[in-house]
Amino acid sequence: MLRSRIGAKAAVRQVRDVASLALVSFVFLTASALVLRAESEMIKSHGYSYFGNLSYPEDYTHFNYVNPDAPKGGEISIAVAGTFDSMNPYTRKGRAAALATVGYESLLGSVLAGSGALPADVDGEYYGLLAHTLEYPADKSWVIFHMRPEAKFSDGSPLTAHDIAFSHNLLLDQGLKSYADAVRKRIPKVEVIDDHTIKFYFAEGISRRSLIDQVGFVPAWSKKWYEETGARLDESRLEVSPGSGPYVIDRVDVNRSVIYKRNPDYWGNDLAINKGRHNFDTIRIEYFADATAAFEAFKAGSVTYRSESDPKRWATSYDFPAVNDAFVKLEEIPDGMPPANTGIIMNLDREVLKDRRVRDAVALGFNFEWTNASLLYGLQSQQHSFSTGTKFEAKGAPEGEELALLQGLAAQPDPEVLTGEPRLPHVSQKERLNDRRNLRAAMKLLDEAGWAVGDDGKRRNADGAFLSLNLLFNSSDTPTNKALAENFVSNLQVMGIEATFEVVDPSQYTSRERDHDYDLVLDGYPALFGVGTGLQQRFGSEAAKLLFNPASLASPVVDEIIEKALLSETQEEEDMMLRALDRVLRHEFFLIPTGYVADHWVAYWDQYGRPEMIPPFALGTLDFWWYDAAKGASLKEQGALR
Structure with missing residues (x-):
């Protein structure tokens, strides 16, 4: 990576006594030269990270954790509990099939759903895929991507900078309004310089x-296809824009199965970023009514790979x-990733749950220790942090x-945040x-x-209204979660709360989650693991009504910390900001953690291979595992699989 460090700053001092026009000209010419020097502080690279550190050099041949000689071929099949009615994952309407994004790539790479970060052995580093290099000034006021001219869509048409600009604008015009509003403020202009060069301009005065x-990960869609078909991004449909990725849709049987096949003419097969990856000829997704039926299909060999999340079933x-x-x-x-913050989410938009005492009381109704011992076979640990x-x-x-950060916030945190230790989950008797x-403490609250x-044992307020809470539950979820x-x-109910448990089908569940139509729900937030505008989309007040913020959290203190974190200039400062954010999120208290498993639990018919060392940030089954033809043949010879 080329870095030119020039320390000059463009500044013009006030000239009080101008002796002559020549002197004035000299001052302004000097200032202009300094500005040009600052603008010449350019970075041009094969990858990007915010602080400029890249683990892989420009001439890297493959990621360290993959097997670059992994064989290509075979099939992997996975069971999904639920339903789908669309292959378009970018609309609020309908329920998209699993892996529906698998065919799309971006300037800075692509990630198979469920595979985690890319590359999976480092955090916050991205390497060019549709783009071979990018360049930007030290102040990151704009970026230029230089694209690979050989890139093409699966229908054979070339993928150009015009498609990237079209895709960016399509998300603004037909994507989620909250996304579009946020992006327009931050990215006011995109310019196609030529067929393989595109420039994005960023607003002044922002992090x-x-x-x-953000612009490097916009999915690339075919401008030609959208213009010819008249299709919209915000509609549910089975026919979708061709992508440029290694997989294409082979067959769709609504609510039953989807098959993705590896594109033999994939343009990027020989790129270093793709070596040892995308090894299966086909990825088959089979749909079942519930988790029990999905497991039975695995036992019968109808599906061949399973990632287990139910401790009871695993035990x-x-x-x-x-x-x-x-x-x-x-x-x-x-x-290697910190656990996601899963549990019982309390919807802070509900008036009754705005009272911290009520939330504390509701939380005391969950007995993690008993649940772990009686339902989860002691296999889970309790989350105590984000x-x-x-x-x-x-x-x-x-x-x-x-x-000092917390004391200096204009939003004024609760004094407990400044003087006390961070909130920890309560402890219960497991017997x-x-x-x-x-329960006595909860009733007192x-x-x-x-x-x-x-x-009658029911709780009412001064107006005679019942204290009622409803927990929304997805019918396709596991029996263990249902029992929990x-x-x-x-x-x-023992506390006197008029509590109800409502089980709905997956389609209705998805719709109601999008609309925050619940009091309580089993959901979660990703772990804090770095600073980015994704924090605003998850925890920010502007996202309080979005699917990504199921608690409807809207906290000025949280907003201010995130804004300051986005301006952090060193890794050490960023780490401190995240600790402060963790502390405040725990104090806001909207999530009752239900536990996590520290390992990936996987079960598969023994016909697959994987690298000996799995990288810390991804299991990567669909990304860099492979089919072992000899093992597969052995299973069939023994009659284990058809």
Whole structure:
């Protein structure tokens, strides 16, 4: 990567005594020269990271964790519980099929759904795919991408800078309004310089975070296809724009299956970024009514790979004949990512849940220790941070730079945030679901909040309204999660809350989640693992009504910390900002954590290979695993698979 460091700053001092026109001309000419020098501080590179550090050199041949000689061929099949009615994942309408984005690429790479970051052994680094290089000034006020002229869509048509500009504008015109409004403020102009060169301009006076990577990851769609078909991005449909990626849609059977096949004419096969990847000839997705049916299909060999998330099933159900005969392989593979913050989300847009005392009481109704011992076979650990187990996890009372940051916020955090330790989940007795000590504490909180118990055992406020809460549940979710939710609701009822448990089909569940039509829901937030505008989309007030912010969180304190974090200039400052954000998010308290598993639990019919060392940030099954033809043939010879 070429870096030219020039320390000059463009500045013009006020001239009080101008002796002559020549002197004035000299001053302005000097200032102009300094500006030109500053503008010449250019960075041109094969990849991008915010702080400029790239682990892979320009002449890298493949990512370190892949097998560059991995064979191509075979099929992997996966079960999904639920339904789908669309192949367009970019619209609010309908329910898109799994992996519906698999065919699309961007300037700075592509990621198969569920594969994690790319590359998966480093964080916050991106390398050119549709673009071979990019260049930008040190102040990141704009970026130019130089595209690979050989790139083409699966229909054989060339992929050019015109398609990139079209795709960017299509998202603004027909994508989510909240996304479009945010992007227009930050990225006011895009310019196609020639067929293979495109320039994006960034607004002045804003953070430079997530600008270059924002435009670098816009999916590339075919301008020609959209213009010829008249299709819209915001409509649900089965026919979609051709992509440029390694896979294309082979067959769609609505609500039953989707098959993606590897494109034999894929333009990017020989690129270093793709070596050892995209190894399966076909990826087959089979749909089932619920998680139980999906598991039975795996046992029968109808599907051949499974990533398990249900502790009960992992502990008790993998003793069927194919496992005992060593036809099916079970593995527990370390997961280097901090756990996602999954649990029972409280919708802060509901008036009753705006009262912190009510939220505290509701949380005391969840008994993690009993749930883990009785339902989860002791296999889960409790999340206690939005970045559990990382350097971003807030610990102890704030001090030093973190304390100074919190004290200097205009939004004025709660004094508890400035002086106390970060919030931790409550502890319950594991011997019985109804922890009487916690339930008594919860009832006291509800009394203080004005929800008194009547003669019928129901809680009402001064106006006589019942304290009612509804937990929305997806019918395709696991039986274990259903039992977890039902037991939690039963504890709320013991408190005198009129709590209900509502099970809806996947389509209705998706629609209601989008509209935040629930009081409580099993959902989550990704772990804090870096600074970017994605923090605003997840935790920011402007995103309070979006699907990505299921708690409807709208906190001026959170907003201000995120804004300051986006302006951090060093890695150390960024780390401190994330610890402060973790502390404040935990204090806001909108998530009752239900636990996590530290490893990937995978089960598969023993016909696949993988690198010996799995990278920390992705399991990568669909990305860099491969089909072992000899093992596959052996399974068929023994009658294990058809």
